[in-house]
Amino acid sequence: MVDIQLVRDNPEKFKEAIAAKQKDPNIVDEVLNIHKQKLELLLQVETLRAKRNEISKLGKASEEGKKIKEQLKDLEPKLTEIEEKFKQALYKVPNLISEDTPIGKDENENKVIRSWGEPTKFDFEPKDHMALGIALGVINIKKAGDISGSRFGYLMGDIARMEFALVQFAFDTLTNVKTLKKILEPIDQDYSVKAFIPVIPPVMMKPEVMAKMARLEPKEERYYIPQADLYLIGSAEHTLGPLHMDETLRESDMPFRYVGFSTSFREEAGTYGKDTQGILRVHQFDKVEMESFTVAENSIKEQNFFVAIQEYLMQSLKLPYQVVQICSGDMGGPDYRQIDINTWLPGQNKYRETHTSDLMTDYQARRLNTKVQRSGKTEFVQMNDATAFAIGRTIIAIMENYQQEDGSIVIPEVLRKWMGKDKVESGR
Secondary structure, X not given: OOOHHHHHHOHHXXXXXXXXXXXXXXXXXXXXXXXXXXXXXXXXXXXXXXXXXXXXXXXXXXXXXXXXXXXXXXXXXXXXXXXXXXXXXXXXXXXXXXXXXXXXXXXXXXXXXXXXXXXXXXXXXXXXXXXXXXHHOOEEHHHHHHHOOOOOOEEOHHHHHHHHHHHHHHHHHHOOHHHHHHHHOOOOOOOOOOOOEEEOOOOEEOHHHHHXXXXXXXXXXXXXXXXXXXXXXXXXXXXXXXXXXXXXXXXXXOOEEEEEXXXXXXXXXXXXXXXXOOOOOOOEEEEEEEEEEEOHHHHHHHXXXXXXXXXXXXXXXXXXXXXXXXXXXXXXXXXXXXXXXXXXXXXXXXXXXXXXXXXXXXXXXXXHOOEEEEOOEEEEOEEEEEEEEEHHHHHHHHHHHOEOOOOOEEXXXXXXXXXXXXXXXXXX
């Protein structure tokens, strides 16, 4: 949620940002009109309440007092109604965009900032992850389809073990201050190297909290459990973000950083016919996510740090990738600045998104009422979230980039201490 005073002071700036995100800028005029009505009604109600209190102090009833009571009986429900209408309208206003966000309509206008590594070359015709997975017996979507339906899969044998090696690698990295300091040095040697707190978060959440996270819509992407009135999360950040809901944090304790592992669920509505084979786009998947809470002046530093962590993880796996700045039309409504990492997938002969990093500024914090106490006053915190590993997509990248002519898969060196071997040769 944006600051209504900022909208009032800069309506044209918001309209430009909203149009750049391919949304309807008329929402600004709608919000300002409802806000004006709310203020006018609030003034009437507060004036009547003040008069009622004056009469009450005199200790006697009067005709005027009865009249005021009737007026308030009529106006107070209207005030409640318009306050809710205003909140819902304000929820629809997207965040502003950073100065360095490219203006564009869709993913075709995203900007590659830098690349690392070269697309993997082979002396043989490379296979995609499904051909490899079936031959090795480590991925089974046929049986999953019989049991659960389309867009589900079994990970088996060493590929199942690889998932937990990736989780362990991510958690070890993000909880190691020495490693974080090494990652941070090229960005800002004076910035905080505070370690991440590991979390296993809930995978279900209340609709009103998901709405505060600006993640409830589009609802067709979510799995809903009617009998419990709960939604299944689409990412660990959905339940990591509200960890400090309705709290005021101390500046001396900032930043707060969390790394969470969870199973995630998405309907994948609107993707009919896209990536139907394999485990790239499925209904159930596992992720390791980063979430942090900072003061305003450090929010972009924090995002750059998150991206540096992502690059460290991918370079450690020796997987070729591109860092991409997402354009205005391709970024989410709550995002102020979004940076993705696209990793080379030989089976598709192109780079595909494996990581994202979202700077929300105080957009979510205003909804969640998460504040920080500083210099004798409180202000809303700034929030960042980012992928450490989207497990399935990272496994695809490893399988396809590390495949051998005999169909085996070399295990990245950094993962071998958890897997106890250097090659995947069978699912048994």
